[in-house]
Amino acid sequence: MxxxxxxxxxxxxxxxxxxxxxxxxxxxxxxxxxxxxxxxxxxxxxxxxxxxxxxxxxxxxxxxxxxxxxxxxxAPVSEGDFEEVTSLRLLLEAHAMEQSFAAGGLDWEGGVVAAHHKLAALERRLLAREEVDVETWKRYDWEFHRALIAACGSRLLLQTHAAIYDRYLRYQIVAVVFRGEAAAEEHRRLLDSALARDSATGRQALAEHLGNCVRHVVETGALARFGGEARRTPADAAPQARSRSAREGAGKKAAARSGAAGRQVPAASG
Incomplete structure (x- = not known):
């Protein structure tokens, strides 16, 4: 030994x-x-x-x-369940971001910047319509959102968030959504709010980010092939915390939809 x-x-x-x-x-x-x-x-x-x-x-x-x-x-999928899962993710992640923004030091800032750099590089490839492995893209997405809350100081909060994130991720994967530049810009706003330690702006950006994804899934009827709920009106589509700008701006950059996850396809956005 x-x-x-x-x-x-x-x-x-x-x-x-x-x-x-x-x-x-x-x-x-x-x-x-x-x-x-x-x-x-x-x-x-x-x-x-x-x-x-x-x-x-x-x-x-x-x-x-x-x-x-x-x-x-x-487990089956439905629009209603997606909305509930998204609302819970927003609640947990926004609270964790507030704690993390207040407590994070220079090493935390470096981790956030590094995670966003990787995510943004892959998003540029998606915007250029290059084929990207969906699991790699979503790993980078996870690493960025995890970095934002990494300094929250609560292991239980991080564990609970990780569990609900995976349930949210499953919806993104089965719906095969990519919202293009809109999602990339939302990630940039989250980065800027983190570096400015502006938790109020971060919460708003996160609410729009998640709400826009739910709205897009509902409006495109992406869950219908799995026997999900019938399409509803846009006003019913996203978490209660979604802002008016999220309601008005969702889905403007909707793009490629493809087959099963695990292939080289444009990845889900979120």
């Missing part, structure tokens, strides 16, 4: 959990899809008893639905 820390090697069950969860979040397991245990045993290399435990765990995260004696299926 050389004194180096031993890497954390996940168990078979934990590895299977991570793979199943990622496959749900990134749309490789579609909303409403039946989760046959025999097939999953072959795919994920875990026993049926372990899979039952893992799917029950995912059901507690609202990513899977347990159907009693009928087994399990991937």
């Amino acid at each position: 050389d004194g180096s820390p031993i890497p954390d090697v996940p168990t078979i069950g934990e590895a299977a959990y991570r793979r199943i969860r990622a496959d749900i979040v990134f749309g490789r397991l579609a909303p409403g899809q039946k989760l046959g245990l025999d097939r999953m045993r072959e795919t994920y290399g875990a026993s049926i008893s372990t899979l039952r435990e893992l799917l029950s765990r995912l059901a507690s995260e609202s990513l899977v639905v347990a159907e009693g004696q009928k087994g399990f299926e991937v």
Whole structure:
């Protein structure tokens, strides 16, 4: 032994959990899809008893639905659920940003700038209509939003935000949305508000950012192919915290829609 820390090697069950969860979040397991245990045993290399435990765990995260004696299926999607998830993300992230903006030091600022640099570079590729791996794009998006709240001082808040972020992300992936320059500009406003330590402007920018994405998904009917709710009027589309400018400005830069996540496609925006 050389004194180096031993890497954390996940168990078979934990590895299977991570793979199943990622496959749900990134749309490789579609909303409403039946989760046959025999097939999953072959795919994920875990026993049926372990899979039952893992799917029950995912059901507690609202990513899977347990159907009693009928087994399990991937949680369905709907406009109403998307709006609720978005409202909760806004509540958590805005509060965490306020704390983070107040407490973050120079290292925190550097982390925010670096994360935005990576995200903006990939957004420029999307705007140039280059093909981009959706999971890479969304990882950069996550890293930027995570950097904004990293100095909030609450591990529980960060954990809770991460869980709801993944539920929001699943909607972005299955709807395959890219709002172009509008989303990139919203990210720039979030960066500027962070460097200025202006939490009020940051909250407004975040509300518009999330609200515009929900509005776009509703207006385009992107969830209809999964049996989501019928299209509603734009006034019903986004979180209650959305500002008037978000209501009026959403969807102006709507662009490419494509097939299943995991391919080289223009990524979801958010």
